[in-house]
Amino acid sequence: DAGVTQSPTHLIKTRGQHVTLRCSPISGHKSVSWYQQVLGQGPQFIFQYYEKEERGRGNFPDRFSARQFPNYSSELNVNALLLGDSALYLCASDDRNIQYFGAGTRLSVL
Amino acid sequence: QKEVEQNSGPLSVPEGAIASLNCTYSDRGSQSFFWYRQYSGKSPELIMSIYSNGDKEDGRFTAQLNKASQYVSLLIRDSQPSDSATYLCAVNKNNNNDMRFGAGTRLTVKP
Numbered sequence: 001d002a003g004v005t006q007s008p009t010h011l012i013k014t015r016g017q018h019v020t021l022r023c024s025p026i027s028g029h030k031s032v033s034w035y036q037q038v039l040g041q042g043p044q045f046i047f048q049y050y051e052k053e054e055r056g057r058g059n060f061p062d063r064f065s066a067r068q069f070p071n072y073s074s075e076l077n078v079n080a081l082l083l084g085d086s087a088l089y090l091c092a093s094d095d096r097n098i099q100y101f102g103a104g105t106r107l108s109v110l
Numbered sequence: 111q112k113e114v115e116q117n118s119g120p121l122s123v124p125e126g127a128i129a130s131l132n133c134t135y136s137d138r139g140s141q142s143f144f145w146y147r148q149y150s151g152k153s154p155e156l157i158m159s160i161y162s163n164g165d166k167e168d169g170r171f172t173a174q175l176n177k178a179s180q181y182v183s184l185l186i187r188d189s190q191p192s193d194s195a196t197y198l199c200a201v202n203k204n205n206n207n208d209m210r211f212g213a214g215t216r217l218t219v220k221p
Contacts, residue, residue: 033209035211040213041213041214042114042198042200042211042212042213042214043154043198043209043211044211045208045209045210048208056208058208088153090153090154097142097159097202098144098156098159099144099156099209100156101146101153101154101155102153103152103153104153
């Protein structure tokens with residue numbers, strides 16, 4: 001079985017642009033969570049979706065949004081990018097309260 | 111006070127020694143506790159989960175939980191150079207997958 005897949009793996013954007021990151025969970029998993037990991041820090045919770053409904057939101061500005069599709073894949077959108085948005089963005093799918101992470105998307109904002 | 115606190119390290123141990131990693135959390139109602147290992151440039155991978163007070167062993171790894179003291183630890187026996195990584199402590203606050211991570215402890219195992 002394929003693990004959690006994320007695309008793209010790397011992305012370079014400039015300030016003010018927007019970005020869309022994509023995630024496909026492990027087959028059979030209905031929950032997807034998004035995290036931001038800045039270098040030297042642990043992952044910070046952004047969103048959790050279950051059955052297409054938002055179940056949780058971390059302390060991130062409204063520039064961050066997400067959605068989940070009927071096939072349980074998910075998108076994370078970030079508008080008006082700032083330099084501080086440069087980070088590794090991790091997607092995790094859940095099975096019985098255990099989260100399995102994808103390889104992440106490394107976003108660089110110049 | 112941070113929700114999940116870990117010593118950032120680096121923690122250095124010789125090959126074959128026991129590495130001891132510690133974590134404290136602030137929310138007394140937390141339900142589930144996890145240790146993840148993260149190699150440089152890679153995503154976190156789950157090592158252990160623990161839900162009840164006491165010890166849980168899996169191979170060379172032992173997780174310890176003390177809810178009264180709000181303390182979780184991970185022991186790695188017979189440490190190997192391949193164990194060199196950052197170890198992340200994660201706490202699930204409400205069993206709703208709202209996971210809070212510590213900043214991680216960087217472990218180096220020297221041959």
